[in-house]
Amino acid sequence: MTETNLTNCDVEPIHIPGKVQSHGFLVAVNAESYTINYVSDNTTQHLDINPKDLLGQNIVKLNDRLQEIAEDVDLVDLLKLGARQNGFDTINPYKIKIKEQPFYLIIHKSNGSFVLEFEVATLEYDIQNIIGKAVSEILVNKSLDTLLKKAAQEVKSMIEYDRIMIYKFHEDGHGEVVSEVKNDDLEPFFGLHYPASDIPKQARELYKLNLTRIIADVNIDSIPISTTASNKPLDLTQSTLRAVSPIHIEYLKNMGVASSFSISLISQGELWGLIACHNYSPKFIDFKAREGCKLIGNILSSALEYRQVEENSELQNHYTNRITELTENLERDKVIVNALTGYPTTLLDIV
Structure with a gap:
């Protein structure tokens, strides 16, 4: 395997890390046979069952184990319902208690597998x-x-991260912090520009497909995923637990950030920017809280499209009016320098 470093991070396969974050566990089953083909290695911790004892078994074995230590649940019924509806939006998140600990079950389909994330x-x-x-x-x-400022303020009041930034991507790919709300003791990042390489192309594509992303604790090791398909890593593009690139973890550590959360802002089908949330101690917000924040991001994305069209129209009207005034000045005054600089509207108004 090629070592990933700063010189090749733009080709790092971050959608297939082979690991999950530690605030949950994952089981994936073949979408046709319901045979378990991927299991995160922390099922021992959560279910008191070794992942090797689940691999290759029908999902009924997992369901039976949940019946013993959790509330009544029928995983097969949930998967069949999602398949009939061609998606799991009406099911997610499915609340379940496992050993008295509340969990959310979030299901999605990845290629030929149903992925169950607890x-x-x-x-x-x-x-x-x-x-x-x-x-x-x-x-x-x-x-x-x-x-943008008000959106950042509202997100901060809702989830209480130390720093909330609105991060905008420019046409050349580099990013700029165009709005910020932070704790008083933190230095400002507002107005700072960052190179395009800070968020590589493949990461931006994932931000367009999976609109929220949480990193709960940069100092906790990710959990490997065991599988019966050793040459076919599980695609975790839509995963809520997907492990983080070690390069990005190091990037956050270098900034002193212990946890982060992001919400994608989409305008006209493209990634306009991010609501980037940083915390300087470990912090986790659960699925429903993230979905609430995603709604803020969706509404802000719609508002961005509307405001940009509106402001572009106003700017165009401004330029049209100034050009008309300059044209009149040129017709009125035969001395070109005077026409362009000697009236309330000057050449500087359109350059």
Whole structure:
């Protein structure tokens, strides 16, 4: 295997890391036979069953184990329902208690497998009850700058990360912090520019497909995934538990960041930027809290499209009016220098 470093991180296969983060566990089954073909190695911790004892077995074995230590659940019924509906949006997240610990079960399909991710549910942030007010607060702002600032403020008040940044990608790929809300003791990042290589192309593509991304603790090792398909790593593009590139982990550590969370901002089908959230101690927000934040991102993305079109129209009208005035000045004054510089509207207004 080729070692990944800063010289080749733009080709790192970050969608198939072969590992998951430690705040949950993963089981994947063949979508036709329901045979378990991938298991994260921490099932021993959560289910008191060795992953090797699950691999190659029908999902019924996992279901039987859950019946013993968790609430009543029928995994086969859930998978069949998702297959009939051609997706699991109406099912996710499915709440279940395992050994008295609340979990969310999140299911998606990856190529020929159904991926079942069991993620700890903290129930700490009751975002659903405050999301309406937050959205209203964001949308009353007319200018793009105040819209972004208010969005950052609302996200910070909801999930309480130390620093919330709105990060915009420019046409050449480099990024700029165009809005920021932070704890008072932190140095500002507002206005800073970062090279395009900081977020490589394949990472940006994943941000377009999976709109939220959490890294709960950069100092905890990822959990390997065992499999019966040794030459076919599981595609974790849509995974909530997908492990993080070691290069990105090192990047965050160098910044002193212990945990991060991001929400993608999409405008006209392209990645406009990110709501990037940093915390300087380990921090985890569960699936429902992240979904609430994703709704903020979706609404902000729509507002961005509208505001940009609106502001572009206003700018175009401004230029059209200034050009008309300059044309009139040139017709009125035969001395070109005076026509371009001697009136309230000058050449500087259109350059």
